[in-house]
Amino acid sequence: MKFAGVKLDEPRIMGVINVSPESFYKGSVRNDEERLIETAVRMVEEGASFIDIGAKSTAPYLETQIPVEEEIRRAVWAIKAIRDHIDVPISIDTTSARVAEEALKAGADIINDVTGFKGDPGMAEVAKEYGAPAILCAHGEVRNLSDPVHTVMDFLQESLVIAEKHGIEDITIDPAIGFLRPEWPPWYEWDSKVIANLEALKIFGRPILIGVSRKSFIGAITGRKDPAERLPGSLSATAVAVLKGAHIVRTHDVKETLDAVKVAAFIRRFSP
Numbered sequence: 001m002k003f004a005g006v007k008l009d010e011p012r013i014m015g016v017i018n019v020s021p022e023s024f025y026k027g028s029v030r031n032d033e034e035r036l037i038e039t040a041v042r043m044v045e046e047g048a049s050f051i052d053i054g055a056k057s058t059a060p061y062l063e064t065q066i067p068v069e070e071e072i073r074r075a076v077w078a079i080k081a082i083r084d085h086i087d088v089p090i091s092i093d094t095t096s097a098r099v100a101e102e103a104l105k106a107g108a109d110i111i112n113d114v115t116g117f118k119g120d121p122g123m124a125e126v127a128k129e130y131g132a133p134a135i136l137c138a139h140g141e142v143r144n145l146s147d148p149v150h151t152v153m154d155f156l157q158e159s160l161v162i163a164e165k166h167g168i169e170d171i172t173i174d175p176a177i178g179f180l181r182p183e184w185p186p187w188y189e190w191d192s193k194v195i196a197n198l199e200a201l202k203i204f205g206r207p208i209l210i211g212v213s214r215k216s217f218i219g220a221i222t223g224r225k226d227p228a229e230r231l232p233g234s235l236s237a238t239a240v241a242v243l244k245g246a247h248i249v250r251t252h253d254v255k256e257t258l259d260a261v262k263v264a265a266f267i268r269r270f271s272p
């Protein structure tokens with residue numbers, strides 16, 4: 001299996017850099033060019049196979065609205081700055097087709113759309129026009145409260161239909177940890193059920209990407225309010241996700257996560 005030209009014979013790491021000061025984990029934010037380049041280069045040296053650039057937070061519990069022009073300015077600045085310093089594919093984490101298009105023009109390779117082609121009707125068109133691989137997250141209004149796994153699968157199926165209609169083949173699916181928050185069950189239970197049953201997504205025959213890094217479900221389980229204190233919890237969730245079949249792990253902490261991934265993948269070899 002491959003995604004964006006990267007072989008997925010072993011689990012890969014996607015390093016996250018945000019150029020959005022409002023992002024939920026302040027340690028992920030870079031707004032100085034030198035530090036931005038240094039971080040991207042270090043992440044690749046530490047073993048990242050992809051770099052994800054976010055120019056606007058999508059945290060469902062934060063006030064994150066900014067003008068699209070500002071998101072474009074941040075995204076284009078960051079991608080131009082790092083493009084010639086690293087040799088791995090760069091994804092643009094955006095729900096806006098205009099931002100995606102400008103980012104691809106600036107040198108990004110992959111569209112990372114947390115609305116799974118359902119937010120901006122122009123997004124699949126842009127992916128098609130630029131031949132861009134895409135990461136599609138499970139997205140929609142939760143109706144079946146008792147079955148997180150099948151809800152996620154239904155949402156992903158809808159996104160895959162949109163991709164297929166546009167002839168977009170190179171797709172990675174993502175269960176959108178932290179994004180789906182019905183009134184009940186509590187979201188940390190929802191996220192835990194999805195991770196515990198991640199292998200169900202293998203039926204799509206697509207690469208599976210997961211982002212658990214420092215997220216609020218880890219805070220809820222451990223009592224760690226500050227995302228800066230959630231690395232051990234993130235590594236634990238990462239190990240479970242790899243054991244259950246994740247191909248790509250999206251993280252703020254490349255070095256530590258790669259060790260967790262390697263150990264989980266090695267142990268997985270001997271699982272029944």
Ligand SMILES: Nc1nc2c(c(=O)[nH]1)N=C(COP(=O)(O)OP(=O)(O)O)CN2
Nearest residue numbers: 018023024054057058059135174177211
């Ligand atoms: N495909 C995918 N994309 C994502 C995911 C995720 O799980 N999967 N999580 C995010 C949250 O992390 P980030 O550090 O970017 O937070 P922010 O939205 O506050 O910037 C943002 N983007």
Ligand SMILES: Nc1ccc(C(=O)O)cc1
Nearest residue numbers: 024058059178179215216
């Ligand atoms: N964009 C996101 C940022 C953070 C979280 C989370 O903390 O659960 C979820 C989504």
